[in-house]
Amino acid sequence: MSGEIAKAFARAKARGEGALVAYAMAGDPDLPRSVDVFTALVEGGADVVEVGVAFSDPIADGPVIQGAAERALKAGSTLKRVLDEVVPEVRRRCPETPLVIMTYVNVIMAFGEERFAKLARERGVAGAILPDLPPEESADLRATFDAAGVDLVPLCAPTTPRARAEAIARDARGFVYCVSVAGVTGMRAELPPDLSQRLDLVRAAAPVPVVAGFGISTAEQARTLSAHADGVVVGSALVRAAHADGPAAARALCAELKRGLKR
Amino acid sequence: MSTQTATGRFGRFGGRYVPETLVPALLELEEAYSAARADPTFDAEVARVLREFVGRPTTLTPARRLTEAWGGAQVWLKREDLAHTGAHKINNTVGQVLLARRMGKKRIIAETGAGQHGVATATACALFGLPCEVFMGALDVERQALNVFRMRALGAVVRPVESGSRTLKDAMNEAMRSWVSQVSDTHYVIGSAAGPHPYPTVVRDFQSIIGKELRAQAMAAFGRLPDAIVACVGGGSNAIGVLHPFIGDAGVRLIGVEAGGHGLDSGQHGASLTLGTEGVLHGSRSLVLQDADGQIQEAHSISAGLDYPGVGPELAHLAKTGRMEVRTATDDEALAAFYEVARMEGILPALETSHAFARGRELARELGAGKHLVINCSGRGDKDVATISARGVPPAVGVKA
Numbered sequence: 157m158s159g160e161i162a163k164a165f166a167r168a169k170a171r172g173e174g175a176l177v178a179y180a181m182a183g184d185p186d187l188p189r190s191v192d193v194f195t196a197l198v199e200g201g202a203d204v205v206e207v208g209v210a211f212s213d214p215i216a217d218g219p220v221i222q223g224a225a226e227r228a229l230k231a232g233s234t235l236k237r238v239l240d241e242v243v244p245e246v247r248r249r250c251p252e253t254p255l256v257i258m259t260y261v262n263v264i265m266a267f268g269e270e271r272f273a274k275l276a277r278e279r280g281v282a283g284a285i286l287p288d289l290p291p292e293e294s295a296d297l298r299a300t301f302d303a304a305g306v307d308l309v310p311l312c313a314p315t316t317p318r319a320r321a322e323a324i325a326r327d328a329r330g331f332v333y334c335v336s337v338a339g340v341t342g343m344r345a346e347l348p349p350d351l352s353q354r355l356d357l358v359r360a361a362a363p364v365p366v367v368a369g370f371g372i373s374t375a376e377q378a379r380t381l382s383a384h385a386d387g388v389v390v391g392s393a394l395v396r397a398a399h400a401d402g403p404a405a406a407r408a409l410c411a412e413l414k415r416g417l418k419r
Numbered sequence: 420m421s422t423q424t425a426t427g428r429f430g431r432f433g434g435r436y437v438p439e440t441l442v443p444a445l446l447e448l449e450e451a452y453s454a455a456r457a458d459p460t461f462d463a464e465v466a467r468v469l470r471e472f473v474g475r476p477t478t479l480t481p482a483r484r485l486t487e488a489w490g491g492a493q494v495w496l497k498r499e500d501l502a503h504t505g506a507h508k509i510n511n512t513v514g515q516v517l518l519a520r521r522m523g524k525k526r527i528i529a530e531t532g533a534g535q536h537g538v539a540t541a542t543a544c545a546l547f548g549l550p551c552e553v554f555m556g557a558l559d560v561e562r563q564a565l566n567v568f569r570m571r572a573l574g575a576v577v578r579p580v581e582s583g584s585r586t587l588k589d590a591m592n593e594a595m596r597s598w599v600s601q602v603s604d605t606h607y608v609i610g611s612a613a614g615p616h617p618y619p620t621v622v623r624d625f626q627s628i629i630g631k632e633l634r635a636q637a638m639a640a641f642g643r644l645p646d647a648i649v650a651c652v653g654g655g656s657n658a659i660g661v662l663h664p665f666i667g668d669a670g671v672r673l674i675g676v677e678a679g680g681h682g683l684d685s686g687q688h689g690a691s692l693t694l695g696t697e698g699v700l701h702g703s704r705s706l707v708l709q710d711a712d713g714q715i716q717e718a719h720s721i722s723a724g725l726d727y728p729g730v731g732p733e734l735a736h737l738a739k740t741g742r743m744e745v746r747t748a749t750d751d752e753a754l755a756a757f758y759e760v761a762r763m764e765g766i767l768p769a770l771e772t773s774h775a776f777a778r779g780r781e782l783a784r785e786l787g788a789g790k791h792l793v794i795n796c797s798g799r800g801d802k803d804v805a806t807i808s809a810r811g812v813p814p815a816v817g818v819k820a
Contacts, residue, residue: 210714211713211714212583212714212715213583213588213589213592213700213701213715214592215437215438215592215595215596215599215701215702216438216596216599217596218596222582226582229714234712235712235713236712260699261436261699262698262699262700262707262709262713262715263712263713263714264713265697265698265699265713266698266709266711266712266713267712267713287438287439288436288437288438288699288702289436290435290436290437290438290439290442292426292434292435292442293434293435293436310439311438311439312439313438313439313440313442313443314440315439315440315441315442315443315444315602315603316439316440316442316443317443320443324439335438335439335440338440338599338600338601338602338603339440339599339600340596340599340600
């Protein structure tokens, strides 16, 4: 465990706020400018930053993040370049904020699991989220990550049965990422009515913070959910804002979401 | 003989690399499939539909003129092109749609490359009265207009996919994304022996009817098992279907032929078994065409059905362990084989199948006289006539210019 993620959640809690986990795609529109986007997320109040690493076949992502991945790949983004050129610079500018890599398992496999874990930790990455790696397939990788001090954050879905959800929560590293809707990433006007119940259940079982993600884009949604979760993840809305209007727009949206997370 | 372990692995390959949202659906499918296989009424119903509707068993046809021309082994054709809808794909879709109905699913989705699996899924859905949506790369929609029409005529909704290379792999991504969004009432009929566990097993089992029939037909026709069986390999459903029942028969050579495209050196091919590396695509660990950073590369083949950068995990295992021999055929070789088979045997083979035929001559000679070579005729070429005719007017035979 890096411990860094726990501290970030604790700091938000001490301020009487839910944590904001903010996602952007490394390399969108190019590597240096994505550093500015990540920096803007932190300036806007993000407590944890998810650094997306593009994959050509992103089966868990909706059109906004898929589009960002295509732009990033065109701009030459690779896991190696993200670890060499993006992560160190974001760490230099925002040393307090834990960074979590979000990508697909094939990208990590191609890089080499151990090589990734070691280099990621050296460069200051606190954790990783791999949305196509369910618990059944993650034991070896998690052991490798544990040894290096990188938290492999598990996901829990609306379709996950109760006992399975509790097992995932009990065994979690970093935080538990509760997927709010059955579907891909992307903004939703409405979130399912039973979401708060599911969050309560997972939270009761988890020794680490629990966040809700997928479909969340407004301060109002963040406010509603923060009664049942330690934080929220916002991705597509931030990616879209940064793509349309640049880092300042992403910063402003983070600040607005943080207002929604004040308790 | 099975090469499979309990966890859906074939050696190092296979597994279930999907979003957590889908895992419960895959567990449900695995359980429902086990229960169905244990229920004799299910097998009986599948067998009845295959007999009454699909037209099974398909014949084992001696290819007399090819045998003579190639000057080696006796050549036999396992005629999946004679199955209803014109390819082996229907064996699997009938089985999976019956399974979906048994599971109470209300909606069927599928992906398709050449369109044969889409047509077969639309056909099974029409037969059993279930709504059907088929995801198809926009490029494939253009080059397979006939099959697009057939799917629509059968009542299916065809959804062109504009992302990525606009071919089969992108259609499969989109079908998976759609499935994640409506997993509770939807069954995803995967057409290749690929995807997350239990799909490679389910598809292989439904397609194994090809090899099971062949065993009996070979015994009846020439009194022993074939000396070699050859099949084309894209995702690999016809190949695993015809080859699987013979894995334990050491005397039977199993041969897969991949798309060599413009040539293995050109970088434009679909040869995942030959040049792929270990990776995860569409939910299973297998051999995939990818760059050093793990980005999936676009495959190329003149045949839309072989234009896929991955391959089923069981075939990857059979290739890595040496049980299956792997060869390739280029676009041009496949085209030449198409005309050769058309003129020598009166059969227009699918471009996919033409890849298997393209290696036929050398295999027949390697085996030699007195041996028996079976080519799995996975589908018929009607769907490909536009693609083929676009390459020029076929040369006339026996007419001097």
